[in-house]
Amino acid sequence: MVTAKVTNTTNVPVSLFALSSTDPSAPLSSQVAWTAQRGDVTVTSVLTNTDAHALGTLAAGETAPVTFTLSLPAAVGNEYQGQTASASLFVRVTQQSP
Structure with a gap:
């Protein structure tokens, strides 16, 4: 678990979005x-x-804090043992029209 503190330093509202980036060729990523x-x-x-x-x-x-948590579902089979995956998690901020 990791928490990012996001502060809107503008004078207009902003929209927050969460997204990830990873190497899709790594089977564990899916x-x-x-x-x-x-x-x-x-x-x-x-x-x-x-x-x-x-x-x-x-x-x-x-x-506002945004907390990210990663998990591996219990149903994932043994074929993924020993595999690795790298990922980045982001908070995207988009300024709204005044």
Whole structure:
């Protein structure tokens, strides 16, 4: 689990999105799930899904923690033992129109 503190230093609201980046050729990447949580908003995906997942709006001057958690579902078979995968987890911030 890792938590990022996101601060909106602009004078307009911003939209927050969670997304991941990984090497899709690593078979384990399609099995590892990630969850991002901001307040009461939770999104879940797998590492190979590169879509941006909305985490809501951050008001001007507001700070909010975004917590990422990685997990490997119990149903994943033994064929993944010893494999590795690298990934990056991001919070994308998009300024809204004033």
